[in-house]
Amino acid sequence: MGARERILIRIAAARGTTESADIGDAIRRHSRGPMPRIEKDLVPRFRDRVIKLACDVAAVRAVNEAPPVAARYLSEHHLPPRAVCWPELNALDWRSAGIDTQARAARGDDMVGITGAFAGIAETGTLMLLSGPQTPATVSLLPETHIVVLEAGRIVATMEDAWDRLRSEHGKLPRAVNFVSGPSRTADIEQTVTLGAHGPYRVLIILVGVQAKSL
Amino acid sequence: MQVTAMHFKRKAGANLRNEKLQKALEKLQSKFVDGRAVVIAELSDFEGLRDAAAAIRDRVLNNLDGYLQHFEQEATARGAVVHWAETADDVNRIVAEIAAQHGVQRIVKSKSMVTEECGLNDFLESRGLTVLETDLGEYILQLAKEPPSHIVAPVVHKSKEDIADLFEQKHHRPRTTQITELCREAREVLRPGFLAADMGISGGNFIIAETGSVLIVTNEGNGRLSTTLPRVHVAITGIEKVVPTLEDVTTLLRLLPRSATGQSITNYVSVLTGTKGKEDADGPEHFHIVLLDNGRSRLLGTELQPMLRCIRCGACMNHCPVYQNIGGHAYGWVYPGPMGSVLTPAFVGLENALDLPNASTFCGACAVVCPVKIPLPDLLRQLRHEQVKRHLRPWQERAALRLWSWLAQRPAWYALGTRLVVRLLCLFAGSGKRLRHLPGVSGWTNGRDMPAPTGRTFRELYRSGRT
Amino acid sequence: MRVGLFVTCLVDMMRPSIGFAALRLLKAAGCEVVVPSDQTCCGQPGYNSGDQDAAKALALKLLKEFDGCEYVVLPSGSCAGMIRVHYPALFKDDPALSESFQRLAGRTYELTDFLVNVAKLKAVPGDYSGSLTYHDSCSGLRELGVQAQPRALLAKMPGVQITEMREATTCCGFGGTFSVKFGEISTRMADNKCEHIAATGAGAIVAGDLGCLLNIEGRLRRRGDLNTRVLHIAEVLAGEGECK
Numbered sequence: 018m019g020a021r022e023r024i025l026i027r028i029a030a031a032r033g034t035t036e037s038a039d040i041g042d043a044i045r046r047h048s049r050g051p052m053p054r055i056e057k058d059l060v061p062r063f064r065d066r067v068i069k070l071a072c073d074v075a076a077v078r079a080v081n082e083a084p085p086v087a088a089r090y091l092s093e094h095h096l097p098p099r100a101v102c103w104p105e106l107n108a109l110d111w112r113s114a115g116i117d118t119q120a121r122a123a124r125g126d127d128m129v130g131i132t133g134a135f136a137g138i139a140e141t142g143t144l145m146l147l148s149g150p151q152t153p154a155t156v157s158l159l160p161e162t163h164i165v166v167l168e169a170g171r172i173v174a175t176m177e178d179a180w181d182r183l184r185s186e187h188g189k190l191p192r193a194v195n196f197v198s199g200p201s202r203t204a205d206i207e208q209t210v211t212l213g214a215h216g217p218y219r220v221l222i223i224l225v226g227v228q229a230k231s232l
Numbered sequence: 233m234q235v236t237a238m239h240f241k242r243k244a245g246a247n248l249r250n251e252k253l254q255k256a257l258e259k260l261q262s263k264f265v266d267g268r269a270v271v272i273a274e275l276s277d278f279e280g281l282r283d284a285a286a287a288i289r290d291r292v293l294n295n296l297d298g299y300l301q302h303f304e305q306e307a308t309a310r311g312a313v314v315h316w317a318e319t320a321d322d323v324n325r326i327v328a329e330i331a332a333q334h335g336v337q338r339i340v341k342s343k344s345m346v347t348e349e350c351g352l353n354d355f356l357e358s359r360g361l362t363v364l365e366t367d368l369g370e371y372i373l374q375l376a377k378e379p380p381s382h383i384v385a386p387v388v389h390k391s392k393e394d395i396a397d398l399f400e401q402k403h404h405r406p407r408t409t410q411i412t413e414l415c416r417e418a419r420e421v422l423r424p425g426f427l428a429a430d431m432g433i434s435g436g437n438f439i440i441a442e443t444g445s446v447l448i449v450t451n452e453g454n455g456r457l458s459t460t461l462p463r464v465h466v467a468i469t470g471i472e473k474v475v476p477t478l479e480d481v482t483t484l485l486r487l488l489p490r491s492a493t494g495q496s497i498t499n500y501v502s503v504l505t506g507t508k509g510k511e512d513a514d515g516p517e518h519f520h521i522v523l524l525d526n527g528r529s530r531l532l533g534t535e536l537q538p539m540l541r542c543i544r545c546g547a548c549m550n551h552c553p554v555y556q557n558i559g560g561h562a563y564g565w566v567y568p569g570p571m572g573s574v575l576t577p578a579f580v581g582l583e584n585a586l587d588l589p590n591a592s593t594f595c596g597a598c599a600v601v602c603p604v605k606i607p608l609p610d611l612l613r614q615l616r617h618e619q620v621k622r623h624l625r626p627w628q629e630r631a632a633l634r635l636w637s638w639l640a641q642r643p644a645w646y647a648l649g650t651r652l653v654v655r656l657l658c659l660f661a662g663s664g665k666r667l668r669h670l671p672g673v674s675g676w677t678n679g680r681d682m683p684a685p686t687g688r689t690f691r692e693l694y695r696s697g698r699t
Numbered sequence: 700m701r702v703g704l705f706v707t708c709l710v711d712m713m714r715p716s717i718g719f720a721a722l723r724l725l726k727a728a729g730c731e732v733v734v735p736s737d738q739t740c741c742g743q744p745g746y747n748s749g750d751q752d753a754a755k756a757l758a759l760k761l762l763k764e765f766d767g768c769e770y771v772v773l774p775s776g777s778c779a780g781m782i783r784v785h786y787p788a789l790f791k792d793d794p795a796l797s798e799s800f801q802r803l804a805g806r807t808y809e810l811t812d813f814l815v816n817v818a819k820l821k822a823v824p825g826d827y828s829g830s831l832t833y834h835d836s837c838s839g840l841r842e843l844g845v846q847a848q849p850r851a852l853l854a855k856m857p858g859v860q861i862t863e864m865r866e867a868t869t870c871c872g873f874g875g876t877f878s879v880k881f882g883e884i885s886t887r888m889a890d891n892k893c894e895h896i897a898a899t900g901a902g903a904i905v906a907g908d909l910g911c912l913l914n915i916e917g918r919l920r921r922r923g924d925l926n927t928r929v930l931h932i933a934e935v936l937a938g939e940g941e942c943k
Contacts, residue, residue: 021316024471024525028297031533040298043291044476050284051277071680095528101587122513125427141497150511158456176482190443192508192515193460201453203415204493205369205385207392208259209414214368215422216453216500245883364773553870557887591881593874593888594747595898610788616749628901629748637753641760643737654712668918675882680889680917683713683929690706690715694734699722 020106038174047180055174059139060222060227063172066142070199071212072220076227083166083223084114090221091129095160106149106166120152124159130160130217137172141198144222145179148193152159157197163217169226233348233379237564237576237585242592245563253559256279256399264385264550267494274496274580275486285487286605288480289541292472294533299441299474300523303646306444310506312519320350321525327352327466328359328435330520334464336361336430337678343367345383345544346468346524346604348566350365352433361431366454368418375402381560383567384492384546389559390467404504422454429490432458432516432646437544438484439521442477443505449489453497459504467504470542471523483545487603489547499618527579535614539574541604548598548608554591564586570608577615583624589615650689658687700818702730703768705761707775708740709909717909720937721774721810727937728818737762751789757904758786759796762803770817771807774933775908776839777875779809784842809839811848811932812905820852823843825938828858831900831930834892834915835868836908837882849907852881859935873914889918896927904926905935 056062062076076088091098098116107120111131125128132152136145144165148154157163173179176196183190203214212218234478247253272278291301304314305341317323323346331339338665339361347353353363353374365374369386373379375398380386387395392409398415400407403421408414433460434455436446444469448455459465475481489495531537549569560568564585565576594609602608619625639646661667661684670677702725706718725732741758761782761933765771772781783804790796814820833853839845852858872878872888879885892915895917896904904919904927916929 019316020239020318020322020525024316024318024523024529025297025301026299027525028471031389031529032297033295033533040295040302040441040476044302047477047479049479050288050486051280053274054502084342097265117663120379125423129543137440143501148512148515150509150513153513154456155459155514158453176485179480180482190503190505191446192504192506192512194503195456196497196503198499200496201396201451201499203368203452205367205372205387206390206395206411206414207256208263208388209411211412212452213412213419213455214415214452215366215426227648241881248883248887283925312893315795391874418771489710553872553891554881554884557884559892589871590877591884593837593870593872593877593885595837596872597871600841611706613747613749616747617751618749620749626747633745633748633750633753636740637742637750637756640742641756643739646739650712652710666917673879675879675885676917678882679886679921680914681920683913683920686715688715688878689713690718691738693715694718695736699719 035144049177051142052175052177054171055140059172059174060169060224062141063137063139064224066139067199067222070142072142072199072222073079074222074224076224076228080166080225081110083225084111084116085111086223087131087164088114088116090164091162094162094219098127099133100164101127101156101160102131103133103152103156106131106185108135122154123155123158125159127160129162129164130156131164131166132157134165134167136174136182137167138179139172140175144197146195146197147183147187147191148195149191154193157195158216161213162221163219164221164223166223166225233351233566233581234582235565237575237580237588239526239593240562242472242585243564244558247558247562249543250389253389257556257559260388260550260556261455266547267682268490268547268550269460269505271490271494271496281483282605284483285603286541288475288483289604292476293537293540295353295457296377296471296474297531299476302439303444303474304440306441306507307521308444308598310444312395312444313522315520315522317522317524318526320526323350323468323522324355325470326522328356328563330466331356331361333516334431336464338429339431339433340361340429340436340462341365341370341385341433341459342423342458344433344468345566346435347433348380348468349526350524364422364429366422366426366458367450371418371422372398379561380544381568382549383544388438389561413611420595426457426461430464431466432462433466433468434459434466437488438475438481438679439473440478440481440503441474443503445503447481447501447503449498453500456500456502459502459516460514463516464518464520466520466522467524468524470528471525472528483500485569488543491547491601497533505596531578536574536578536611538606539571539578539611540608541575542571542672543604547601547602547603551597553595553597562669568610574608574611574615582618582622583614586619586624589619593671598671647689651692654685655687657685700730701769702732702868703771704732704734705738705763705765705771705773705778706734707778707909709913710774713913714909714931715810719932720931720933721772723771723937724810724814724820724933725818727824728814728820730818733768736773736817736886737764741781743778744875746785747779755789755870758789758800762799765769765803768814769806770812772813774810774931775806775909776809776836777908777925779807780838780842782807783803790908794884797860799876802867809843809845809907811852812843812845814850815848815851819833820850823852823855823936825856826936827938829903830860830862830901831903831905831935832862832864832896834904834906834911835865836906836911837870839907846905852887852932852936855926862899862901866895871914873910873932875910878914886913888916890922893918893922893924897924903929905932907932
C-alpha cells in the first residue's frame with residue numbers, strides 16, 4: 018500500500034464514515050457564491066479599473082484602427098516598432114502602421130508583445146487570456162511592453178461570467194488561463210509598490226468598438 | 233525547515249530590542265492593515281462572502297478524499313502526473329526523482345511555503361542541482377541565507393539598505409538604495425535564469441477538482457515565467473488546498489488578495505491544466521503535481537480541523553498585535569503569527585512549540601479578519617488545553633492555577649486568602665501606592681508598576697454595610 | 700428588574716470602588732440589585748490556561764449563585780464574555796447543562812451594554828468634568844460588541860470631552876496570565892498604548908475592564924507619567940471622578 022492509499026484511508030477514517038457525498042453532482046452544479054453588483058455599463062467600469070491598475074487605454078471604433086494606435090504608443094514611449102504577435106492577430110495590417118510583427122511565441126529579447134484577449138472582466142479591470150497554438154502564453158509575459166487588442170463586446174461583468182463563456186465557447190480549459198490585471202509589480206522591498214517586476218512594465222489596452230475618447 | 237520554535241521567548245525579546253526590525257514592522261500597518269480595510273470596504277457583503285468561503289472550505293474538508301480523487305482523475309486525464317507525499321522527506325525524494333527522470337540540472341522556483349516546510353531547496357542543492365528563487369523576496373532570502381518572516385511578504389524584516397548591501401555583495405554592481413533600481417536589477421539578474429531553466433517549481437494557492445487545475449497568484453510574473461518557460465513544471469501543495477469548482481475558486485479569489493495585500497485582485501492569476509499540446513508554441517511538456525500530507529490529515533475530525541480552511545493570506549499575522557511587535561522569525565518555523573501558532577505545534581509537535589499557543593492575549597483581532605472564519609483564539613486555547621492534558625506545563629504554573637481554582641470554589645477560604653493578599657500588597661506599596669517589585673511576577677514588574685489595592689476587598693466592604 | 704451584580708475577582712481585590720460605582724449606576728437605573736455573597740471568580744484564568752475542569756467547576760458555582768436573578772451584570776467585558784460565550788461552549792456536550800448555560804448567557808450583560816440597551820438609563824449620576832480618552836477592551840469589543848455603549852453614556856455628561864486615540868481597539872497587552880508569562884511583549888504593547896494615550900493629550904484614560912486599566916496604569920507610572928488618571932467607566936459615570 019503506497020502513500021496515496023494510506024493518506025486516503027486516513028482521511029476517510031477521520032470523516033467517521035465511509036460514505037462520501039456525490040462529488041460529481043455537486044461539482045456539475047457550478048453554484049456561484051455571493052457576487053458584487055456590477056453596473057450595467059461594463060465598458061466604463063472596465064476602463065476605470067484598468068486605469069487604476071496603471072494600464073494605458075485607447076479606444077477605437079473598428080479593429081483596423083488598432084495598428085496605428087499601437088504604432089503611436091510605441092513611438093511615444095521611444096520603443097522600436099517591432100513586436101512579437103499572436104498568430105491570431107497577425108492578419109491585422111501592422112505593416113502599414115509601420116510595426117514589424119512576427120507571429121510566434123516570445124523570446125527573451127522581444128521588447129513588445131501584441132495579443133488579444135478572450136475576455137475582459139469589468140469587476141476588477143482584468144484581462145483573460147487563453148493559451149493555445151494561435152495565442153501563445155509567452156507573448157503577454159516576456160516582453161516589457163504588452164499591447165492588448167480587446168473587443169469591447171467581450172467585456173463581461175465578473176469572473177463567473179467569464180468561466181461560463183469559456184465553457185460555452187471552448188468546453189474545456191486550455192493549458193493556461195492567465196488573468197492579467199495591469200503591469201507586473203512587486204512590493205517586497207519596504208512594502209513600496211514598484212511597477213515592472215518580471216512581467217511587462219507597461220500594458221496598453223486598445224478597446225475596439227468604442228467611441229474614441231481622449232483620456 | 234529546521235524548527236526553532238522552542239526559542240520563541242528569547243528571540244521575541246531580542247526582536248523587541250532590534251530597532252531596525254521595529255522600524256520595518258511599522259510598514260505592515262499602512263499596506264496590509266489600512267490597505268486591506270479599503271478594499272474590504274468595496275465589498276457590499278464581506279461577512280456573507282466569509283460565510284460562503286468558510287462553507288466551501290468545510291465542504292471540501294468533510295469530503296477531502298473524494299475531492300482529491302476527483303482532482304487526480306481530471307488532472308491525469310489532461311496529462312499531468314499526480315504524486316502523493318506523506319512527509320516532507322517524501323516530497324524531496326519525489327522532486328529529485330522527477331528531476332533525474334527528465335535530466336534536469338537548473339531549477340527556477342516561484343514562492344511556495346510548502347517547499348519551506350520540506351527544506352526542498354537545500355535537499356535539491358545537496359543533490360547537485362541549482363535552484364534559483366525568483367520571487368523577489370524569496371530571492372533576497374536565498375542570497376542572505378535567511379528564512380522568511382511572513383508568509384506573503386517574506387522580507388518585511390529587511391530595509392532597502394539591507395537589500396542594497398546584499399545586492400552589491402552578490403551582483404557586483406554599483407550599490408543603489410533606489411527601490412525601482414533594485415527591482416530592475418533583480419529582473420535583469422533573474423531573467424537569464426528563467427530562460428535557462430529545465431524545471432520550474434511552484435506552489436499552488438488552490439487546486440481545482442472540477443478541471444484538475446493548479447491555480448497560482450502572483451504580482452511579479454515570476455510564477456508565470458517559472459511555469460511556462462521550463463520544459464518541466466512541478467507544482468507542490470498541501471492536500472487541503474483542493475477547491476471544488478471554478479466558481480468556488482472565484483469566490484475565494486475575492487477574499488485572498490484583499491486579505492493578503494490589500495488588492496482587489498493580484499496582477500496575475502494563472503489556472504494551469506495539463507501539459508503543452510502538440511500544436512502549442514509554449515508551455516511545459518511535463519506537468520507533475522505533488523500533494524503533501526505532512527500532518528494535515530491528522531487534523532481532520534479533531535477540534536483543530538477548521539485550521540485546514542486556511543488560504544494562506546496572512547491577514548491574521550498582519551493584525552496580530554503580538555506579531556506586529558516581534559516579527560515572524562521568533563515563531564521559529566515556516567508559519568508565524570496566529571496561524572503559525574496553531575500549525576507549528578500541530579505539525580512539528582506540541583512539545584516543540586510550547587510557547588506559541590500561549591503567546592496570545594486572545595484579543596481576537598485575527599478571528600475578525602480571517603477570510604474563512606477560522607476561530608483562531610479557540611484553537612489556540614484548545615492547544616493550551618492539550619498542553620495541560622499532557623502535563624507539558626511547568627509545575628509552578630499548574631500549582632498556582634490549582635491553588636486559585638481551589639480557593640475560588642471555597643468562598644470562606646477565598647475571603648481569607650484575598651483579604652490577606654490585599655493587605656500585604658497595600659503594606660508593601662506604602663504611601664507611594666505602587667509596587668515596583670513583586671515576587672513571582674517579575675514578568676509584570678520588570679516593565680510596569682503594579683498599582684496597589686486599597687487594602688480591603690469589595691466583599692468585606694459590602695458586607696460591612698458600605699455602599 | 701432584579702439584577703445580580705458579579706463584581707469580578709480583580710475588582711473585589713484591587714479596586715472595590717468600581718463595584719460600588721456599578722451598584723450606584725444600577726440603582727440609578729431603577730434596578731433592585733443583589734450581590735450574591737459567595738461570588739469569587741468566573742473561571743477565566745484557568746480556562747484560558749487550558750484547565751477546562753477548573754473552569755467548569757466555577758461555572759457551575761456561578762450558575763447556582765445567580766439562579767434567582769433576572770439579569771447578571773458585570774463591570775467587565777472579559778468576564779461577561781466568559782459567561783456569555785465560553786460557559787455555553789464548555790458545556791456544549793451536556794444537553795441539560797447546555798440549556799441552563801444558554802439561558803444564563805441570555806441574561807448576562809456587560810455593565811454599559813446593560814445600562815444602554817436593557818435598563819435604558821436616561822441620566823448618569825456622575826459629574827466628571829475634563830478630557831478623557833477611551834480604550835476598547837478586546838473581549839468586550841469583539842465578543843460582546845461593546846463599543847458604542849460607553850460612548851453613548853459618556854455623551855450624557857456635559858463636562859466630559861472625549862478625544863479618541865489612534866488604535867483605540869488595539870489590545871493593550873494584558874491578556875491575563877500573558878502579562879506575566881510574556882512580560883516583555885506585554886510591556887511593549889502597553890507602552891504602545893501609552894504612546895497613543897499621550898498623543899491625545901487627554902487628562903484621563905477610561906476603559907471597561909480593570910485588567911486593562913491595571914496594565915495601562917502600571918506602564919504609565921513606570922514611564923514617569925504620574926498625572927494621567929486611570930479610571931473605570933463605572934467610576935466616571937457614577938461620580939467617582941473629581942472635577943478637573
